[in-house]
Amino acid sequence: MKELDPGAVQAFVLVAELKSFTRAAEALGTTQSAVSLKIRRLEQELGRRLLERTPRLVRLSPDGALFLEPARSLVAAHQAALGAFGLERRRLVVGISHHVIGAELPLLLRRMSGADPGLVIEMHVAASREVIEGLDGGALDAAIVLRHDAGRRGGDVVLREAFGWMGAPDFEHRPGEPLRLATQAEPCGVRRMAVSALDEAGIAWTEVFVGGGVATIGAAVSAGVAVAALGRRVAPADAVDLGPRLGLPALPSLDVVIHSSLTDPRARASLRALAAAIRATAR
Incomplete structure (x- = not known):
């Protein structure tokens, strides 16, 4: 009977979900070459090609797609076996800016839970200032x-978020009328950034929708109700940057940063998995 290395199976699951050897290595706290070696040995053991690799893309092969769910079950069973004699429960309370998290939340939660099945995740989503x-x-x-200014130093940069004036492809703006905006409720640094850019450019604007998070703002954008300053990574898939077409001022890119003073290895590992999952959502 063939015996599979649970660590190699876990590496495969991570690469499949994050679509990146680099992100999987970050989540595991190891190197990309170590992850590649684990998966190569797993493929040799199975006698199957599980992943198709190109310089810009990693995707499942047909055999890999068949193996993914059993692989997830194997990893879960292995973790359950390790905790059979009692797994110390650990609560991790994480605050995340509204503008950092989008439709990828299920993936992020899966990765945090997969990193430590004994972890109780308490997540708060609010404006960056409130989170700090x-x-x-x-x-x-x-x-x-989001790092809006130099007032808060330190932290680990997760990625650089590019912002644009996101709207529906068929959004209509009549010349001479104020630009219709969808914004986050105050206090919101992105709202302040957007309206300041419009004011400095002498462009009239009016708020027609105030949302309670990126999901609600994205819905207003997709419906063609308004334009919103959003990170391209978290904007609706059907949205486009209308800035060039409407002659709107360019918006700056901002760093997404993790601040934490935790030293507990378990908690640090979970945060590392979360950071890798957020990086994997960049497109």
Whole structure:
């Protein structure tokens, strides 16, 4: 009977979900070459090609697609076996900026849970300023926010978020009328960034929709109700950057940063998996 290395199977699952050897290595706290070696040995053991690799793309082969769900079950069973004699429960309280997280939330939660099945995740989604205040006040273990200025130093940069004036391809704007905006409720650094850019450019605007997160703002964008300043990574898949077409000022890119003083290896591993999953959503 063939015996599979659970670590190699876990590496395969991570690469399949994150679509990147680099991101999988980050989540595991190892190197890309080590992940490649694990998967190559797994493929040799199975006698099947599981992943198709190109310089720009990693995707499942037909055999890999068949193997993915059993592989997930094997990893889960292995983790359950390791915790059979009692797994210490650990609560991790994470605050995330509204503008950092989008439709990929299920993937992020899967990765955090997969990194540590004994982890109880408490997640708060709010404006970056509120998240930082929660961290400073001791209510949060970690904060994942947009860095709007140099006022808050330190932290680990997850990625550089590119912003655009996102709207539906058929969005209609009549010359001479104020630009219809969908924004996040105050306080919101992205809202402030957007309206300041319009004011400085002398472009009239009006708020027609105030959302409670990127999902609601994205819905207004997809419906053609308004234009919104959004990170391209979290904008609706059907949205386009209308800035050039409408003559709108360019928006700056902002760093997405993790702030945490945690030293617990388990918690650090979970944050590392979360950061890798967020990087994997960049497109």
